Amino acid sequence: QQQVKQSPQSLIVQKGGISIINCAYENTAFDYFPWYQQFPGKGPALLIAIRPDVSEKKEGRFTISFNKSAKQFSLHIMDSQPGDSATYFCAASIGGNNRLAFGKGNQVVVIP
Amino acid sequence: DAGVTQSPTHLIKTRGQHVTLRCSPISGHKSVSWYQQVLGQGPQFIFQYYEKEERGRGNFPDRFSARQFPNYSSELNVNALLLGDSALYLCASSRQASTNEKLFFGSGTQLSVL
Numbered sequence: 001q002q003q004v005k006q007s008p009q010s011l012i013v014q015k016g017g018i019s020i021i022n023c024a025y026e027n028t029a030f031d032y033f034p035w036y037q038q039f040p041g042k043g044p045a046l047l048i049a050i051r052p053d054v055s056e057k058k059e060g061r062f063t064i065s066f067n068k069s070a071k072q073f074s075l076h077i078m079d080s081q082p083g084d085s086a087t088y089f090c091a092a093s094i095g096g097n098n099r100l101a102f103g104k105g106n107q108v109v110v111i112p
Numbered sequence: 113d114a115g116v117t118q119s120p121t122h123l124i125k126t127r128g129q130h131v132t133l134r135c136s137p138i139s140g141h142k143s144v145s146w147y148q149q150v151l152g153q154g155p156q157f158i159f160q161y162y163e164k165e166e167r168g169r170g171n172f173p174d175r176f177s178a179r180q181f182p183n184y185s186s187e188l189n190v191n192a193l194l195l196g197d198s199a200l201y202l203c204a205s206s207r208q209a210s211t212n213e214k215l216f217f218g219s220g221t222q223l224s225v226l
Binding site for chain 2: 004034036041042043044045046089091095098099100101102103104105
C-alpha cells in the first residue's frame, strides 16, 4: 500500500507565484521526510528534508512545513520560476537506513 | 567530481531473458541502493548494500538480486523478465547507510521488456 500520499497530482502556477504540494503519511515511525525534484530523463535530486522535531525548515525559495499530529508535511516553492517545472516527490524513512518510501509525485508547471 | 553513473542508459529485452544493470557510486560513497520507477509513479525501494553486505530488501520477487563489489560498485540482476519489469531503474549512493547521509541518484537505466 502507498505509505506516503501526495496531493494535488499536478499544479500549474504563474511565474512569481507560490507552489504548494502536500504529503500525508501513515507510519508514525517515520522520522526523516525529504522532498525530491526530478526532471525528465534524470534521477531525483534532494531539495530539502526535515525531521519531526522541527515544524518548519527553509532553504532559499523552498520551505517544508511539518505537522506531526496531522501526519502531514508540505513543500512551498516561493517566487516560482519556469526552471522549477518538474516532478516533485515527497518521501519518508525510518532512522538508521536510507530506505525511502516515495509518494507518486506531483507535476508542477510554472508558466511565464 | 563524477556523480552516480549507471550503465547502460537504455536496454530492450524480451520476456524470459535476464538483465544486468551496473552502477558506480560517487567516489568515497560506501552505500548503494536500487530503486524501480514505473512510469508515472514514485521510485520503489529494491535493495540497499553497504560495505558489500545487503542492508535492506524491498517487496520484490526473488528474480531480483544484487551485489556490491570491493570497489563499492554494484550490479542489479533480474531473471525471467516480465512485461511488468519495464521501468526506470535508479541507483543511489551515500557515504554511509543512514538517513543522516544525503542520497544521490544516478540518471537511471530505462529497461523495456517486450
